[in-house]
Amino acid sequence: MIEFFTAPAPNGWKVAIMLEECGLAYEQRWVNLAAGDQHSQEYLAINPNGRIPAITDHAPADGGEPVTVFESGAVLLYLAEKAGRFLPTDLRGQSRVRQWLFWQVGHLGPTLGQHGHFHLYAEEKLPYAIERFHREALRVYGVMDRQLAQEEHLAGADYTIADMACFPWVRTWKAQGIPLADFPHVKRWYDALKTREGLRRGVALGSDMARRGEMSAAERQNLFGTAKARVQ
Template identity: 90%
Template sequence: MIEFFTAPAPNGWKVAIMLEECGLEYEPRWVNLAAGDQHTEDYLAINPNGRIPAIIDHAPEDGGDPVTIFESGAVLLYLAEKSGRFLPDDLRGRSRVRQWLFWQVGHLGPTLGQHGHFHLYAEEKLPYAIERFHREALRVYGVMDRQLADNEHIAGQDYTIADMACFPWVRTWKAQGIPLEDFAHVKRWYDTLKQRDGLRRGVALGSDMARRGEMSEEERKNLFGTGKARVR
């Protein structure tokens, strides 16, 4: 069984999609980010970075002690290797998937995360920051669109963990004010993936727990400030 430490947010949904697509047995362990669960000593022992997601695999392939993995990209690779699914066997296909997975964790996710913060959540609206990350968001959408012009999926013709990594971030397009219709190939890919049952179950996980409404000062500190996550 896999313990899955997560919250209703794009990086958590990436792993939820993979777990659902593979049919692996798992148990969600909800991390209340607004309440600061991610800063507790118990959670930091699982994920030293104090973010979601993380997993503990209690039935690793070697039959040894439980394996703990943090960082969404590392978790996706681990689950692909464990299940033997959604990661090509051949050298070149595997390399393409890894490149696009690392592109997502290094560019798409951080860019849209910062864009979403300054566009939607920052108390002080800073025009420079909003414009800076909006331009970069459009740039990374353009990178995806060019890749998908000649490929059915992000890393080629097959559906892989690279698609699972990108989809939950693209799913925020409307809230972030991204003109999805300007990226025809991304829109075609997005609309196609939405029909997958496993993906739909993954992004639905915890949707009823998503926070809504105004944040308290303490919640803002836990989500965006230093709070208990200060340098030690």
């Protein structure tokens, strides 16, 4: 069984999709980010970066002690190797998937995360920051669109963990004010993936718990703050 430490957010949904697509047995352990669960010593022992997601695999392939993995990209690779699915075994295919997975964790996710923060959540609206990350968001959408003009999925003909990694972030397009129709190949890919039952179950996990409405000062501190106690 896999313990899945997560919250209703794109990085958590990436792993939820993989777990559902593979049919792996798991139990979710909710990490209340607004309450500061991610900063507790108990959680930092699981994920020293204090973010979601993370997993603990209680039945690893080697039959040894439980294996804990943090960072969403690393978790997706671990699960792909465990299940033997959604990651090619040939050298070139695997290399393509890894490149697009690392592109997501290095570019698409951070860009849309910052864009969403300054566009939606920052108390002080900073025009330079909003414009800066909006331009970069359009750039990374353009990168995806050019790739998907040539391939059915990001890393080629087959659906892989690279697609699972990107989908939950593209799913935020409307809230982030991204003109999805301007990226027809991304839209074609996005609409096709939405029909997958495993993916639908993954992104539904915890959706009813997603934050809505105003945040308190304490919640903002837990989500966006830099308390001295956390910098040690």
